[in-house]
Amino acid sequence: MSLASYAVGVDVGGTKISAGLVDRKGRVVAGTIASTPTEGPFAIVDSIIDAVRAVTRDAHPSELAGAALGLPAQIDWHRQTIEFCTNLPLAGVDVHGVVQTRLNLPVVIDNDGEVAAIGEARFGAAKGARDFLMITMGTGVGGGLWLGGRPYRGSRGFGGEIGHVLVEFEGLQCPCGGFGHLEAYASRHALVRDAREAAATYRGAAIKRLANDDLDAITDDTLLQAVREGDELAGEILARAAEIFGRAMVGMVNLLDPQLIVVGGGLGQKTPVWVEAADAAIRREALAGRADVRVVPAELGNDAGVIGAGALAFDEYDAREEPGL
Ligand SMILES: [Zn+2]
Missing domain, CATH: 3.30.420.40 (ATPase, nucleotide binding domain)
Incomplete structure:
Protein backbone atom coordinates (compact mmCIF):
# COMPACT_ATOMS: atom_id res chain seq x y z
CA MET A 1 0.00 0.00 0.00
CA SER A 2 1.09 3.55 -0.52
CA LEU A 3 1.48 5.96 2.34
CA ALA A 4 -0.78 9.00 2.55
CA SER A 5 0.84 12.03 0.98
CA TYR A 6 -0.95 14.87 2.81
CA ALA A 7 -1.89 15.75 6.36
CA VAL A 8 -3.92 18.63 7.75
CA GLY A 9 -2.30 20.90 10.31
CA VAL A 10 -4.46 23.32 12.30
CA ASP A 11 -3.12 26.09 14.51
CA VAL A 12 -5.84 27.27 16.90
CA GLY A 13 -4.90 30.59 18.46
CA GLY A 14 -6.63 33.14 20.64
CA THR A 15 -7.21 35.46 17.68
CA LYS A 16 -7.03 33.27 14.59
CA ILE A 17 -7.41 29.72 13.35
CA SER A 18 -5.04 28.69 10.53
CA ALA A 19 -5.20 25.42 8.67
CA GLY A 20 -3.03 23.96 5.96
CA LEU A 21 -2.75 20.89 3.79
CA VAL A 22 0.86 19.85 4.39
CA ASP A 23 2.96 17.39 2.42
CA ARG A 24 5.70 15.13 3.77
CA LYS A 25 8.36 17.74 3.04
CA GLY A 26 6.63 20.29 5.26
CA ARG A 27 5.24 22.34 2.37
CA VAL A 28 1.84 23.94 2.80
CA VAL A 29 0.04 23.24 -0.48
CA ALA A 30 -3.32 24.79 0.51
CA GLY A 31 -4.10 27.09 3.37
CA THR A 32 -6.88 29.06 5.03
CA ILE A 33 -7.09 31.49 7.91
CA ALA A 34 -10.09 32.76 9.89
CA SER A 35 -10.71 34.84 13.00
CA THR A 36 -11.29 32.75 16.10
CA PRO A 37 -15.02 33.00 16.89
CA THR A 38 -15.94 34.68 20.16
CA GLU A 39 -19.43 33.16 20.45
CA GLY A 40 -18.28 30.18 22.48
CA PRO A 41 -16.82 26.68 22.18
CA PHE A 42 -19.21 25.30 19.57
CA ALA A 43 -18.50 28.15 17.18
CA ILE A 44 -14.76 27.48 17.58
CA VAL A 45 -15.22 23.77 16.86
CA ASP A 46 -17.35 24.61 13.80
CA SER A 47 -14.67 26.98 12.58
CA ILE A 48 -11.96 24.29 12.96
CA ILE A 49 -14.10 21.84 10.96
CA ASP A 50 -14.79 24.44 8.24
CA ALA A 51 -11.05 25.16 7.97
CA VAL A 52 -10.15 21.48 7.57
CA ARG A 53 -12.88 21.04 4.94
CA ALA A 54 -11.64 24.10 3.06
CA VAL A 55 -8.07 22.85 2.71
CA THR A 56 -9.01 19.23 1.91
CA ARG A 57 -11.61 20.09 -0.74
CA ASP A 58 -9.41 18.93 -3.62
CA ALA A 59 -7.80 15.97 -1.84
CA HIS A 60 -8.98 12.37 -2.08
CA PRO A 61 -9.66 10.77 1.34
CA SER A 62 -7.12 8.01 0.64
CA GLU A 63 -4.39 10.64 0.27
CA LEU A 64 -5.01 12.02 3.77
CA ALA A 65 -3.02 10.87 6.81
CA GLY A 66 -5.32 12.71 9.22
CA ALA A 67 -5.43 16.03 11.03
CA ALA A 68 -3.63 17.43 14.05
CA LEU A 69 -4.68 20.49 16.03
CA GLY A 70 -2.29 22.65 18.02
CA LEU A 71 -4.19 24.34 20.86
CA PRO A 72 -3.13 26.96 23.43
CA ALA A 73 -4.17 24.60 26.21
CA GLN A 74 -3.09 22.04 28.77
CA ILE A 75 -3.86 18.79 27.03
CA ASP A 76 -3.91 15.30 28.52
CA TRP A 77 -2.09 13.66 25.65
CA HIS A 78 -3.08 10.08 26.45
CA ARG A 79 -6.79 10.80 26.94
CA GLN A 80 -6.83 13.54 24.24
CA THR A 81 -8.78 15.87 26.53
CA ILE A 82 -8.42 19.60 27.17
CA GLU A 83 -7.88 20.10 30.89
CA PHE A 84 -7.18 23.84 31.05
CA CYS A 85 -7.35 26.63 28.49
CA THR A 86 -6.73 30.18 29.63
CA ASN A 87 -7.48 32.14 26.46
CA LEU A 88 -10.30 30.11 24.86
CA PRO A 89 -13.45 28.53 26.42
CA LEU A 90 -12.40 24.98 25.49
CA ALA A 91 -11.60 23.35 28.85
CA GLY A 92 -13.59 20.14 29.14
CA VAL A 93 -14.85 20.38 25.54
CA ASP A 94 -14.30 17.17 23.54
CA VAL A 95 -12.69 18.90 20.57
CA HIS A 96 -10.83 15.74 19.60
CA GLY A 97 -13.93 13.51 19.54
CA VAL A 98 -16.28 15.97 17.87
CA VAL A 99 -13.87 17.01 15.11
CA GLN A 100 -12.86 13.41 14.42
CA THR A 101 -16.48 12.20 14.22
CA ARG A 102 -17.76 15.03 12.08
CA LEU A 103 -14.84 14.90 9.62
CA ASN A 104 -14.55 11.10 9.63
CA LEU A 105 -10.78 11.59 9.73
CA PRO A 106 -8.22 10.54 12.36
CA VAL A 107 -7.57 13.57 14.59
CA VAL A 108 -5.03 14.26 17.31
CA ILE A 109 -4.77 17.32 19.58
CA ASP A 110 -1.61 18.67 21.20
CA ASN A 111 -0.26 21.73 22.97
CA ASP A 112 0.73 24.50 20.56
CA GLY A 113 4.26 24.85 21.98
CA GLU A 114 4.92 21.15 21.50
CA VAL A 115 3.53 21.34 17.96
CA ALA A 116 5.92 24.21 17.18
CA ALA A 117 8.80 22.08 18.53
CA ILE A 118 7.82 19.22 16.22
CA GLY A 119 7.75 21.61 13.24
CA GLU A 120 11.15 23.14 14.02
CA ALA A 121 12.62 19.66 14.65
CA ARG A 122 11.50 18.31 11.29
CA PHE A 123 11.75 21.28 8.98
CA GLY A 124 13.17 24.28 10.81
CA ALA A 125 15.95 25.57 13.03
CA ALA A 126 16.32 22.32 15.01
CA LYS A 127 16.55 19.93 12.05
CA GLY A 128 18.75 17.02 13.12
CA GLU A 299 12.72 29.33 11.05
CA LEU A 300 9.12 28.43 10.25
CA GLY A 301 7.61 31.79 11.19
CA ASN A 302 3.83 32.08 11.08
CA ASP A 303 3.50 28.62 9.53
CA ALA A 304 5.19 26.81 12.44
CA GLY A 305 1.92 25.68 14.04
CA VAL A 306 0.40 24.43 10.78
CA ILE A 307 3.57 22.67 9.58
CA GLY A 308 4.29 21.16 13.02
CA ALA A 309 0.71 19.91 13.33
CA GLY A 310 0.92 18.41 9.84
CA ALA A 311 4.13 16.58 10.82
CA LEU A 312 2.44 15.30 13.98
CA ALA A 313 -0.51 13.97 11.95
CA PHE A 314 1.94 12.13 9.67
CA ASP A 315 3.74 10.66 12.72
CA GLU A 316 0.48 9.34 14.13
CA TYR A 317 -0.53 7.93 10.75
CA ASP A 318 2.82 6.20 10.23
CA ALA A 319 2.67 4.71 13.74
CA ARG A 320 -0.77 3.24 12.89
CA GLU A 321 0.04 2.04 9.39
CA GLU A 322 3.57 0.78 9.82
CA PRO A 323 4.14 0.10 13.51
CA GLY A 324 7.61 -1.25 12.84
CA LEU A 325 8.77 1.91 11.06
ZN1 LIG B 1 2.15 31.43 35.49
Whole structure:
Protein backbone atom coordinates (compact mmCIF):
# COMPACT_ATOMS: atom_id res chain seq x y z
CA MET A 1 0.00 0.00 0.00
CA SER A 2 1.09 3.55 -0.52
CA LEU A 3 1.48 5.96 2.34
CA ALA A 4 -0.78 9.00 2.55
CA SER A 5 0.84 12.03 0.98
CA TYR A 6 -0.95 14.87 2.81
CA ALA A 7 -1.89 15.75 6.36
CA VAL A 8 -3.92 18.63 7.75
CA GLY A 9 -2.30 20.90 10.31
CA VAL A 10 -4.46 23.32 12.30
CA ASP A 11 -3.12 26.09 14.51
CA VAL A 12 -5.84 27.27 16.90
CA GLY A 13 -4.90 30.59 18.46
CA GLY A 14 -6.63 33.14 20.64
CA THR A 15 -7.21 35.46 17.68
CA LYS A 16 -7.03 33.27 14.59
CA ILE A 17 -7.41 29.72 13.35
CA SER A 18 -5.04 28.69 10.53
CA ALA A 19 -5.20 25.42 8.67
CA GLY A 20 -3.03 23.96 5.96
CA LEU A 21 -2.75 20.89 3.79
CA VAL A 22 0.86 19.85 4.39
CA ASP A 23 2.96 17.39 2.42
CA ARG A 24 5.70 15.13 3.77
CA LYS A 25 8.36 17.74 3.04
CA GLY A 26 6.63 20.29 5.26
CA ARG A 27 5.24 22.34 2.37
CA VAL A 28 1.84 23.94 2.80
CA VAL A 29 0.04 23.24 -0.48
CA ALA A 30 -3.32 24.79 0.51
CA GLY A 31 -4.10 27.09 3.37
CA THR A 32 -6.88 29.06 5.03
CA ILE A 33 -7.09 31.49 7.91
CA ALA A 34 -10.09 32.76 9.89
CA SER A 35 -10.71 34.84 13.00
CA THR A 36 -11.29 32.75 16.10
CA PRO A 37 -15.02 33.00 16.89
CA THR A 38 -15.94 34.68 20.16
CA GLU A 39 -19.43 33.16 20.45
CA GLY A 40 -18.28 30.18 22.48
CA PRO A 41 -16.82 26.68 22.18
CA PHE A 42 -19.21 25.30 19.57
CA ALA A 43 -18.50 28.15 17.18
CA ILE A 44 -14.76 27.48 17.58
CA VAL A 45 -15.22 23.77 16.86
CA ASP A 46 -17.35 24.61 13.80
CA SER A 47 -14.67 26.98 12.58
CA ILE A 48 -11.96 24.29 12.96
CA ILE A 49 -14.10 21.84 10.96
CA ASP A 50 -14.79 24.44 8.24
CA ALA A 51 -11.05 25.16 7.97
CA VAL A 52 -10.15 21.48 7.57
CA ARG A 53 -12.88 21.04 4.94
CA ALA A 54 -11.64 24.10 3.06
CA VAL A 55 -8.07 22.85 2.71
CA THR A 56 -9.01 19.23 1.91
CA ARG A 57 -11.61 20.09 -0.74
CA ASP A 58 -9.41 18.93 -3.62
CA ALA A 59 -7.80 15.97 -1.84
CA HIS A 60 -8.98 12.37 -2.08
CA PRO A 61 -9.66 10.77 1.34
CA SER A 62 -7.12 8.01 0.64
CA GLU A 63 -4.39 10.64 0.27
CA LEU A 64 -5.01 12.02 3.77
CA ALA A 65 -3.02 10.87 6.81
CA GLY A 66 -5.32 12.71 9.22
CA ALA A 67 -5.43 16.03 11.03
CA ALA A 68 -3.63 17.43 14.05
CA LEU A 69 -4.68 20.49 16.03
CA GLY A 70 -2.29 22.65 18.02
CA LEU A 71 -4.19 24.34 20.86
CA PRO A 72 -3.13 26.96 23.43
CA ALA A 73 -4.17 24.60 26.21
CA GLN A 74 -3.09 22.04 28.77
CA ILE A 75 -3.86 18.79 27.03
CA ASP A 76 -3.91 15.30 28.52
CA TRP A 77 -2.09 13.66 25.65
CA HIS A 78 -3.08 10.08 26.45
CA ARG A 79 -6.79 10.80 26.94
CA GLN A 80 -6.83 13.54 24.24
CA THR A 81 -8.78 15.87 26.53
CA ILE A 82 -8.42 19.60 27.17
CA GLU A 83 -7.88 20.10 30.89
CA PHE A 84 -7.18 23.84 31.05
CA CYS A 85 -7.35 26.63 28.49
CA THR A 86 -6.73 30.18 29.63
CA ASN A 87 -7.48 32.14 26.46
CA LEU A 88 -10.30 30.11 24.86
CA PRO A 89 -13.45 28.53 26.42
CA LEU A 90 -12.40 24.98 25.49
CA ALA A 91 -11.60 23.35 28.85
CA GLY A 92 -13.59 20.14 29.14
CA VAL A 93 -14.85 20.38 25.54
CA ASP A 94 -14.30 17.17 23.54
CA VAL A 95 -12.69 18.90 20.57
CA HIS A 96 -10.83 15.74 19.60
CA GLY A 97 -13.93 13.51 19.54
CA VAL A 98 -16.28 15.97 17.87
CA VAL A 99 -13.87 17.01 15.11
CA GLN A 100 -12.86 13.41 14.42
CA THR A 101 -16.48 12.20 14.22
CA ARG A 102 -17.76 15.03 12.08
CA LEU A 103 -14.84 14.90 9.62
CA ASN A 104 -14.55 11.10 9.63
CA LEU A 105 -10.78 11.59 9.73
CA PRO A 106 -8.22 10.54 12.36
CA VAL A 107 -7.57 13.57 14.59
CA VAL A 108 -5.03 14.26 17.31
CA ILE A 109 -4.77 17.32 19.58
CA ASP A 110 -1.61 18.67 21.20
CA ASN A 111 -0.26 21.73 22.97
CA ASP A 112 0.73 24.50 20.56
CA GLY A 113 4.26 24.85 21.98
CA GLU A 114 4.92 21.15 21.50
CA VAL A 115 3.53 21.34 17.96
CA ALA A 116 5.92 24.21 17.18
CA ALA A 117 8.80 22.08 18.53
CA ILE A 118 7.82 19.22 16.22
CA GLY A 119 7.75 21.61 13.24
CA GLU A 120 11.15 23.14 14.02
CA ALA A 121 12.62 19.66 14.65
CA ARG A 122 11.50 18.31 11.29
CA PHE A 123 11.75 21.28 8.98
CA GLY A 124 13.17 24.28 10.81
CA ALA A 125 15.95 25.57 13.03
CA ALA A 126 16.32 22.32 15.01
CA LYS A 127 16.55 19.93 12.05
CA GLY A 128 18.75 17.02 13.12
CA ALA A 129 18.88 18.03 16.79
CA ARG A 130 18.35 15.31 19.38
CA ASP A 131 17.66 17.54 22.39
CA PHE A 132 16.30 21.06 22.26
CA LEU A 133 13.94 23.48 23.86
CA MET A 134 11.31 25.41 21.89
CA ILE A 135 10.07 28.72 23.26
CA THR A 136 7.05 30.45 21.73
CA MET A 137 6.82 34.07 22.84
CA GLY A 138 3.50 35.76 22.28
CA THR A 139 0.76 37.02 24.58
CA GLY A 140 2.09 34.35 26.90
CA VAL A 141 5.25 32.26 26.90
CA GLY A 142 4.75 28.73 25.61
CA GLY A 143 7.23 25.94 25.36
CA GLY A 144 7.84 22.55 23.89
CA LEU A 145 10.47 19.99 24.80
CA TRP A 146 12.17 17.68 22.31
CA LEU A 147 14.34 15.20 24.19
CA GLY A 148 16.03 12.05 22.98
CA GLY A 149 14.91 12.72 19.41
CA ARG A 150 11.18 12.91 20.18
CA PRO A 151 8.57 15.16 21.78
CA TYR A 152 8.68 15.10 25.56
CA ARG A 153 5.28 15.92 27.05
CA GLY A 154 5.65 14.74 30.65
CA SER A 155 3.61 12.03 32.34
CA ARG A 156 0.21 13.33 31.24
CA GLY A 157 1.05 15.84 28.53
CA PHE A 158 1.28 19.00 30.58
CA GLY A 159 5.07 19.38 30.42
CA GLY A 160 7.10 22.13 28.76
CA GLU A 161 5.32 25.10 30.37
CA ILE A 162 8.42 27.25 30.46
CA GLY A 163 6.37 30.43 30.95
CA HIS A 164 5.37 29.27 34.39
CA VAL A 165 8.71 28.72 36.07
CA LEU A 166 9.64 31.03 38.94
CA VAL A 167 11.88 33.99 38.17
CA GLU A 168 11.06 36.14 41.23
CA PHE A 169 10.00 35.07 44.71
CA GLU A 170 6.69 36.77 45.62
CA GLY A 171 6.83 38.58 42.31
CA LEU A 172 4.22 39.96 39.93
CA GLN A 173 1.02 38.04 39.31
CA CYS A 174 1.04 35.82 36.26
CA PRO A 175 -2.03 35.35 34.00
CA CYS A 176 -2.17 31.74 35.31
CA GLY A 177 -2.87 33.04 38.82
CA GLY A 178 0.56 32.25 40.23
CA PHE A 179 3.19 34.82 41.17
CA GLY A 180 6.67 35.59 39.89
CA HIS A 181 6.49 33.38 36.78
CA LEU A 182 8.51 34.15 33.63
CA GLU A 183 5.36 35.01 31.65
CA ALA A 184 4.64 37.87 34.08
CA TYR A 185 7.98 39.49 33.07
CA ALA A 186 8.80 38.59 29.48
CA SER A 187 5.73 38.28 27.24
CA ARG A 188 3.47 40.57 25.22
CA HIS A 189 1.22 40.75 28.29
CA ALA A 190 4.15 41.95 30.42
CA LEU A 191 5.57 44.41 27.88
CA VAL A 192 2.18 46.04 27.28
CA ARG A 193 1.57 46.36 31.02
CA ASP A 194 4.99 47.94 31.58
CA ALA A 195 4.68 50.23 28.55
CA ARG A 196 1.28 51.51 29.68
CA GLU A 197 2.56 52.16 33.20
CA ALA A 198 5.58 53.97 31.77
CA ALA A 199 3.48 56.06 29.40
CA ALA A 200 1.57 57.45 32.37
CA THR A 201 4.82 59.02 33.66
CA TYR A 202 6.91 61.96 32.49
CA ARG A 203 9.75 59.73 31.21
CA GLY A 204 7.29 57.73 29.11
CA ALA A 205 6.15 60.69 26.99
CA ALA A 206 7.57 59.22 23.77
CA ILE A 207 5.68 55.94 24.23
CA LYS A 208 2.46 57.86 24.91
CA ARG A 209 2.95 60.04 21.83
CA LEU A 210 3.41 56.96 19.59
CA ALA A 211 -0.03 55.76 20.75
CA ASN A 212 -1.59 59.16 20.01
CA ASP A 213 -1.88 59.84 23.76
CA ASP A 214 -4.21 56.85 24.24
CA LEU A 215 -2.73 54.52 26.88
CA ASP A 216 -5.18 51.73 25.99
CA ALA A 217 -3.90 51.81 22.40
CA ILE A 218 -0.35 50.89 23.47
CA THR A 219 0.75 47.48 22.18
CA ASP A 220 4.04 45.61 22.10
CA ASP A 221 4.59 47.20 18.67
CA THR A 222 4.32 50.66 20.25
CA LEU A 223 7.07 49.76 22.71
CA LEU A 224 9.30 48.24 20.02
CA GLN A 225 8.82 51.32 17.84
CA ALA A 226 9.86 53.55 20.76
CA VAL A 227 12.96 51.39 21.24
CA ARG A 228 13.86 51.77 17.55
CA GLU A 229 13.50 55.53 17.87
CA GLY A 230 16.00 55.50 20.72
CA ASP A 231 13.65 56.15 23.63
CA GLU A 232 15.58 55.45 26.82
CA LEU A 233 12.74 54.18 29.01
CA ALA A 234 11.35 51.89 26.30
CA GLY A 235 14.85 50.48 25.88
CA GLU A 236 15.10 49.83 29.62
CA ILE A 237 11.75 48.00 29.70
CA LEU A 238 12.69 45.72 26.80
CA ALA A 239 16.21 45.11 28.07
CA ARG A 240 14.96 44.14 31.53
CA ALA A 241 12.40 41.70 30.09
CA ALA A 242 15.08 40.19 27.84
CA GLU A 243 17.55 39.89 30.74
CA ILE A 244 15.00 38.05 32.91
CA PHE A 245 14.23 35.76 29.94
CA GLY A 246 17.94 35.13 29.42
CA ARG A 247 18.53 34.25 33.08
CA ALA A 248 15.58 31.86 33.01
CA MET A 249 17.17 30.12 30.01
CA VAL A 250 20.35 29.57 32.05
CA GLY A 251 18.25 27.47 34.44
CA MET A 252 16.78 25.51 31.53
CA VAL A 253 20.24 24.80 30.13
CA ASN A 254 21.52 23.66 33.53
CA LEU A 255 18.49 21.40 33.98
CA LEU A 256 18.23 19.83 30.52
CA ASP A 257 21.62 20.19 28.81
CA PRO A 258 19.99 20.77 25.40
CA GLN A 259 21.92 21.23 22.14
CA LEU A 260 19.98 24.37 21.37
CA ILE A 261 17.15 26.67 22.31
CA VAL A 262 14.84 27.82 19.52
CA VAL A 263 13.01 31.10 20.09
CA GLY A 264 9.82 31.62 18.09
CA GLY A 265 6.30 32.94 18.42
CA GLY A 266 5.05 36.32 17.20
CA LEU A 267 6.91 38.36 19.81
CA GLY A 268 9.95 36.09 19.65
CA GLN A 269 10.39 36.92 15.98
CA LYS A 270 9.80 40.67 16.18
CA THR A 271 13.09 41.45 17.89
CA PRO A 272 16.41 39.62 18.31
CA VAL A 273 16.80 40.72 21.96
CA TRP A 274 15.50 37.41 23.35
CA VAL A 275 18.02 35.33 21.43
CA GLU A 276 20.85 37.77 22.21
CA ALA A 277 20.08 38.03 25.94
CA ALA A 278 19.73 34.26 26.37
CA ASP A 279 22.93 33.62 24.45
CA ALA A 280 24.89 36.12 26.56
CA ALA A 281 23.44 34.89 29.86
CA ILE A 282 24.21 31.24 29.05
CA ARG A 283 27.82 32.08 28.14
CA ARG A 284 28.20 34.12 31.30
CA GLU A 285 26.36 32.03 33.87
CA ALA A 286 25.58 28.46 32.82
CA LEU A 287 27.42 25.70 34.65
CA ALA A 288 30.73 24.52 33.22
CA GLY A 289 30.66 22.85 29.81
CA ARG A 290 27.41 24.41 28.67
CA ALA A 291 28.60 27.68 27.15
CA ASP A 292 28.34 26.30 23.62
CA VAL A 293 24.58 25.74 23.78
CA ARG A 294 23.22 27.66 20.79
CA VAL A 295 20.23 29.98 20.98
CA VAL A 296 18.64 30.50 17.55
CA PRO A 297 15.52 32.10 16.09
CA ALA A 298 12.75 29.84 14.83
CA GLU A 299 12.72 29.33 11.05
CA LEU A 300 9.12 28.43 10.25
CA GLY A 301 7.61 31.79 11.19
CA ASN A 302 3.83 32.08 11.08
CA ASP A 303 3.50 28.62 9.53
CA ALA A 304 5.19 26.81 12.44
CA GLY A 305 1.92 25.68 14.04
CA VAL A 306 0.40 24.43 10.78
CA ILE A 307 3.57 22.67 9.58
CA GLY A 308 4.29 21.16 13.02
CA ALA A 309 0.71 19.91 13.33
CA GLY A 310 0.92 18.41 9.84
CA ALA A 311 4.13 16.58 10.82
CA LEU A 312 2.44 15.30 13.98
CA ALA A 313 -0.51 13.97 11.95
CA PHE A 314 1.94 12.13 9.67
CA ASP A 315 3.74 10.66 12.72
CA GLU A 316 0.48 9.34 14.13
CA TYR A 317 -0.53 7.93 10.75
CA ASP A 318 2.82 6.20 10.23
CA ALA A 319 2.67 4.71 13.74
CA ARG A 320 -0.77 3.24 12.89
CA GLU A 321 0.04 2.04 9.39
CA GLU A 322 3.57 0.78 9.82
CA PRO A 323 4.14 0.10 13.51
CA GLY A 324 7.61 -1.25 12.84
CA LEU A 325 8.77 1.91 11.06
ZN1 LIG B 1 2.15 31.43 35.49
